[in-house]
């Protein structure tokens with residue numbers, strides 16, 4: 001039987017296990033990526049592992065989430081990251097050089113390679129045939145030290161594309177259509193492999209918009225085959241020699257097939273406040289808009305901004321709103337400037353920002369209260385924009401630019417008809433992506449050879465090995481789809497403590513309950529209870545590390561998001577799956593005791609535990625850890641275990 005493209009790349013990198021869906025496999029990692037908000041902890045963990053040098057083919061450290069250095073703590077973090085990259089042999093991309101996924105795609109991503117990144121949108125370069133997976137920082141630190149990455153072998157789903165996109169529809173509409181059909185949970189445990197005759201009609205930047213936002217489906221990753229379009233993109237980036245032809249075998253078998261006819265797509269939009277609340281733009285047309293932003297790792301490239309620039313060229317945006325364009329990379333910004341498009345944007349009334357994630361996580365350009373913000377981003381979780389009760393819509397650059405010109409949400413086809421002289425801008429690549437590389441410091445040009453730690457850079461917290469007893473108060477009972485933004489918010493007043501766990505933990509779950517951190521600290525043996533898809537969203541391991549630091553010992557949920565569950569193991573927290581009936585019966589404040597000898601049961605392969613609530617009633621909770629995850633949990637977390645293993649070797 002033939003192989004899917006995903007299986008081929010995994011097979012080439014397999015060091016443990018079999019490619020059987022649901023089985024744990026260990027794979028060798030070629031490249032790693034980390035960014036400023038997760039990177040400080042990655043390097044502190046790398047230091048704690050007492051490793052001398054990066055062992056992967058390539059490691060790259062980006063500074064993109066918090067680039068505005070309005071507190072010395074941010075600048076200290078950036079300096080620490082530069083010193084870590086220099087000390088251990090990684091590339092360093094300076095603050096303002098761009099968003100990790102965009103810069104990585106431009107400079108390093110290559111077909112057939114495996115990549116692990118401490119950011120949930122790491123799958124972005126799947127659009128050029130790289131198998132890229134998001135993970136917690138500790139997994140990235142271990143991979144960077146040469147250790148395999150362990151993941152449950154996903155099911156590979158064939159997304160067969162037919163036809164071609166009609167005018168005004170875009171790659172963003174394709175991934176929004178996938179979200180409309182499948183929901184934010186629809187990709188859990190899956191890889192989406194795009195195939196079919198429609199693939200060749202999409203350029204690499206369009207493909208990476210799709211693979212980027214596969215994360216919103218909960219997918220392990222998404223990938224496209226390579227072809228002349230991939231070769232052409234790499235050649236334009238000056239990396240034509242890295243092209244490799246890759247595709248699935250003709251007789252490859254997929255777990256499932258989804259067919260999308262591109263020619264049926266129309267402009268779509270995600271309504272507040274979940275990326276899968278997708279409707280045709282026409283359904284929400286007429287909604288007043290006060291802010292429009294084009295940018296982010298989803299739609300921040302040259303080929304994304306150019307359509308918006310063409311649409312506003314020679315016109316002015318409405319006076320009662322603001323439009324911001326934040327290029328995803330300096331390369332994109334530099335090209336747009338050299339070709340005169342930045343001037344056109346400015347003349348139309350657009351505010352051109354530095355290359356940063358910024359507003360995507362509520363850092364800068366926070367919407368006004370009770371206002372609508374239309375963005376080309378990938379997430380609109382409530383509060384992520386920096387204000388509670390926000391109203392953020394997600395769409396293509398074309399729909400965003402149309403909203404800025406009209407002052408309200410409008411289908412660009414209707415606006416074009418109204419204006420009479422506006423054409424669908426299509427997608428165009430530059431002849432050559434010849435931006436400067438001044439902001440990338442290569443390992444052999446490193447400016448530091450030892451770690452520079454400012455006063456805000458703390459230590460990595462460690463947990464004791466797992467004991468026999470786990471029990472305590474239900475500190476919080478949460479609903480479905482709790483995101484890592486709920487657990488550890490990413491706003492600027494909090495982000496600066498990412499390297500200081502003692503301080504950061506004070507903000508744990510503060511968006512759900514302001515008293516949580518105080519109560520958790522006082523109780524010292526807390527339990528968390530949640531509904532479905534607990535921990536969806538970003539890869540941030542702080543969302544496991546901080547509850548652990550506050551004394552939480554177990555999380556009981558109806559289901560978990562993949563990366564977060566791995567992070568719970570990595571930090572020694574017991575994730576147990578409960579059914580809907582048990583969830584309904586548990587109340588916040590209930591005392592929950594795990595009846596079994598936990599350490600013993602974890603070690604001996606138990607697949608369920610009995611929980612006793614208020615000494616009154618009992619229920620069964622499922623535990624589906626692999627042998628390796630059991631070992632990690634028993635040791636008190638992955639850092640402790642890996643250290644022990646290195647000492648033994």
Ligand code: F3S
Pocket residue numbers: 065099100101119121296297298356357358360361378
């Ligand atoms: Fe940055 Fe937002 Fe992407 S935070 S990495 S632009 S999802």
